Amino acid sequence: xxxxxxxxxxxxxxxxxxxxxxxxxxxxxxxxxxxxxxxxxxxxxxxxxxxxxxxxxxxxxxxxxxxxxxxxxxxxxxxxxxxxxxxxxxxxxxxxxxxxxxxxxxxxxxxxxxxxxxxxxxxxxxxxxxxxxxxxxxxxxxxxxxxxxxxxxxxxxxxxxxxxxxxxxxxxxxxxxxxxxxxxxxxxxxxxxxxxxxxxxxxxxxxxxxxxxxxxxxxxxxxxxxxxxxxxxxxxxxxxxxxxxxxxxxxxxxxxxxxxxxxxxxxxxxxxxxxxxxxxxxxxxxxxxxxxxxxxxxxxxxxxxxxxxxxxxxxxxxxxxxxxxxxxxxxxxxxxxxxxxxxxxxxxxxxxxxxxxxxxxxxxxxxxxxxxxxxxxxxxxxxxxxxxxxxxxxxxxxxxxxxxxxxxxxxxxxxxxxxxxxxxxxxxxxxxxxxxxxxxxxxxxxxxxxxxxxxxxxxxxxxxxxxxxxxxxxxxxxxxxxxxxxxxxxxxxxxxxxxxxxxxxxxxxxxxxxxxxxxxxxxxxxxxxxxxxxxxxxxxxxxxxxxxxxxxxxxxxxxxxxxxxxxxxxxxxxxxxxxxxxxxxxxx
Numbered sequence: 001x002x003x004x005x006x007x008x009x010x011x012x013x014x015x016x017x018x019x020x021x022x023x024x025x026x027x028x029x030x031x032x033x034x035x036x037x038x039x040x041x042x043x044x045x046x047x048x049x050x051x052x053x054x055x056x057x058x059x060x061x062x063x064x065x066x067x068x069x070x071x072x073x074x075x076x077x078x079x080x081x082x083x084x085x086x087x088x089x090x091x092x093x094x095x096x097x098x099x100x101x102x103x104x105x106x107x108x109x110x111x112x113x114x115x116x117x118x119x120x121x122x123x124x125x126x127x128x129x130x131x132x133x134x135x136x137x138x139x140x141x142x143x144x145x146x147x148x149x150x151x152x153x154x155x156x157x158x159x160x161x162x163x164x165x166x167x168x169x170x171x172x173x174x175x176x177x178x179x180x181x182x183x184x185x186x187x188x189x190x191x192x193x194x195x196x197x198x199x200x201x202x203x204x205x206x207x208x209x210x211x212x213x214x215x216x217x218x219x220x221x222x223x224x225x226x227x228x229x230x231x232x233x234x235x236x237x238x239x240x241x242x243x244x245x246x247x248x249x250x251x252x253x254x255x256x257x258x259x260x261x262x263x264x265x266x267x268x269x270x271x272x273x274x275x276x277x278x279x280x281x282x283x284x285x286x287x288x289x290x291x292x293x294x295x296x297x298x299x300x301x302x303x304x305x306x307x308x309x310x311x312x313x314x315x316x317x318x319x320x321x322x323x324x325x326x327x328x329x330x331x332x333x334x335x336x337x338x339x340x341x342x343x344x345x346x347x348x349x350x351x352x353x354x355x356x357x358x359x360x361x362x363x364x365x366x367x368x369x370x371x372x373x374x375x376x377x378x379x380x381x382x383x384x385x386x387x388x389x390x391x392x393x394x395x396x397x398x399x400x401x402x403x404x405x406x407x408x409x410x411x412x413x414x415x416x417x418x419x420x421x422x423x424x425x426x427x428x429x430x431x432x433x434x435x436x437x438x439x440x441x442x443x444x445x446x447x448x449x450x451x452x453x454x455x456x457x458x459x460x461x462x463x464x465x466x467x468x469x470x471x472x473x474x475x476x477x478x479x480x481x482x483x484x485x486x487x488x489x490x491x492x493x494x495x496x497x498x499x500x501x502x503x504x505x506x507x508x509x510x511x512x513x514x515x516x517x518x519x520x521x522x523x524x525x526x527x528x529x530x531x532x533x534x535x536x537x538x539x540x541x542x543x544x545x546x547x548x549x550x551x552x553x554x555x556x557x558x559x560x561x562x563x564x565x566x567x568x569x570x571x572x573x574x575x576x577x578x579x580x581x582x583x584x585x586x587x588x
Contacts, residue, residue: 001510001543004077005049009069011584013572015046019544021535021568026516027551027575041574042582043548047162047513049074053087055127055155058094061166066587080133081507087126097126108132108139127154134158134509135191135502145198152191156184160192160498161509163491165517173494174474182470183207189474192502193465194440196433202426203471206419213415220408228402231409238402245395252388271369275362282358289351292344423469430467440501441465447497451533452478455489455526463497485522492518492530496537503541510543516550528557531565 006014015024026041048062053076058064075088084102098120105111110125121129131137131154138146145151159176163169168178174185183204190197221229228234434441448463461478476494480486495512502508512534519527527549534545551573559565578586 001079002050002076002546003079005046005053006075007049007583008073009583011579013574013582013584015570015572017544017546017570019542020538021531022544022546023531023554023565023569024546024548025551025554025569025573026548027573041576041580043574044165044515044517045582046548047164047515050076050162050513051158051164052094053078053089053097054130054158055097055123058091059167063587064091068585068587069583079510080130083133089123095123096120097123099126106133130154131157134507136506145201148198148201150183150187150201150204152188152197156188157192158509160188160495161511162513163495163515163518165515170488170491170518173476173491185474186471189498190472192498192506193444193474194501194505195437195465195472196429199426199430199433200471203430206422206426207470209415209419213412213419216408217412220405220412223405228405231406231413234402234406234409238399238406241395241399241402245392245399248388248392248395252392268369268372271365271372274365275369278358278362278365282355282362285351285355285358289348289355292348292351296341296344296348426471427467427469430472434465434467434472440505443504444497444501447500448476448493451493451496452489454533455493455529461493463494485519485526488518488520488522489526489530492533496533499543499545500537500541503543508543511546512537512543513546514548516548516553519547519549519553524553524557527553528559528565531557531568532560532563535563535568 001019002017004014004016006012024043024046026043045063048056048064052058052062052064053074063069069091071092073088073090075086077084077086079085083106086100086102088098088100090096098118099111100119105119106129109121109129111119111121113119128137128139128141132139135152135154135157137152137154141147141151159169159180163176169176171178174189183200186200187197187204189195190200224234228237444465445463449461452459452461456478459479462476464473464475464477466473466475476490478486478490478493492514495514499508499512503510514530519530522530531547534547538545554565554569557565574580574582
């Protein structure tokens with residue numbers, strides 16, 4: 001609970017609160033223009049100071065960034081679980097807080113004292129103590145389950161009880177700041193509503209594992225093409241690459257280096273060329289031999305008797321001198337034919353001799369070439385061996401790469417299957433947990449219904465805690481209509497229930513604060529009812545409900561008969577003038 005808020009700034013308006021409903025008004029000065037708002041009065045800054053005194057950081061969206069307050073300090077008078085403490089914190093030395101406990105320093109809190117007896121506590125230790133006295137968190141977080149990543153923390157819980165508009169506190173009922181992840185919401189709300197919050201952490205671990213798997217899948221996909229974009233296709237390519245490498249490895253193993261390989265290859269090639277030359281020569285000589293034989297068969301001498309007979313048949317008798325001349329020609333022609341036969345015979349003998357020689361040379365050349373090829377069989381030069389080894393290295397590299405990709409793809413598929421199994425197991429555990437804690441859930445549902453029916457008696461509404469594959473889902477919903485501000489009242493109902501449940505079970509912070517921004521879009525009837533609900537809530541479970549409103553809006557509210565709202569209004573009224581606001585000046 002908050003009793004007092006003050007500052008070392010001389011013009012700062014000290015605020016004093018009491019148990020129950022507290023209404024802080026911001027008034028528009030008569031000199032203010034019609035278009036001026038009361039945003040500069042300092043209502044939102046009060047919530048920022050509360051968070052600062054309760055361990056919050058100096059973020060860029062708070063007034064603490066301004067040079068005007070760099071040397072200032074703020075203090076607050078609080079009571080947590082019966083322990084009264086006045087705490088001071090300096091803006092320029094925010095790592096340390098200075099608490100003054102009314103009943104002596106509580107057991108377990110780490111602190112130091114100076115020569116004057118001033119107690120100093122590191123901000124981290126201060127937050128740890130606050131978590132213990134307000135939410136039952138352990139002081140030491142080095143043991144399970146609170147030593148796990150994402151375990152509930154004081155700062156991760158207190159934000160629901162003092163929302164800040166500037167960092168997204170009114171965007172959603174289940175989210176008290178814009179940067180609060182869904183998993184952080186689930187863990188915090190599971191803890192506050194007395195569910196098994198370790199399950200929410202397990203779901204977060206599962207989500208992180210899926211994110212890693214997704215990243216691994218993207219990295220693997222970038223290495224693949226259309227021929228290797230599935231596990232089976234990678235396996236096919238890997239099998240083919242392994243077979244190629246195995247065959248080439250065997251060839252390399254069987255390969256023998258011939259020292260004179262290049263010389264023998266050159267000699268074998270020369271013998272081949274020689275055989276080709278001899279074959280061409282033999283073909284040419286064979287053709288010539290055929291022509292010689294044909295010439296010998298065609299050379300036949302003329303017959304004089306045949307000539308006489310031809311003339312006689314024509315009735316012409318050749319004289320004896322002509323016949324004599326034929327005989328002379330015949331003798332001459334036979335002489336020429338005899339000489340030609342001698343010449344052709346010599347040429348024929350020469351061709352046949354050369355053909356026989358060619359056959360012999362071919363036999364020798366072919367034999368030598370065969371001998372060389374047998375000698376070279378399975379052998380090669382050093383350069384051939386090097387090239388084969390290089391090709392083998394490439395094949396083995398391809399196989400190793402595909403094998404690695406296959407193993408990665410197989411691992412990803414296996415992880416996906418295991419992740420799905422873990423998800424199913426967690427979902428079943430969550431469903432069983434919600435069933436086992438139906439009493440706690442029922443209290444929360446009843447508290448939300450209590451607030452909702454008071455605000456909107458004719459509207460359907462629901463508060464759900466569902467078991468989803470992604471974890472527990474917290475959802476509050478009020479049927480929409482012509483009235484604005486439904487979303488704001490969903491937040492109010494949620495906070496109402498959360499404060500009631502946490503106060504009864506854990507003790508809680510002892511306060512619930514709502515800025516005027518929550519009520520801006522809300523009808524006047526719902527505003528009045530919300531204040532009445534805040535008064536009833538604190539009367540039932542203790543603590544205080546602090547509401548910040550604009551004075552003119554408050555004056556128009558109509559409350560239930562017997563409810564004296566003015567008795568809950570704080571004596572300090574903030575104005576939108578330069579010196580009438582919370583700090584007594586305007587920044588900048």
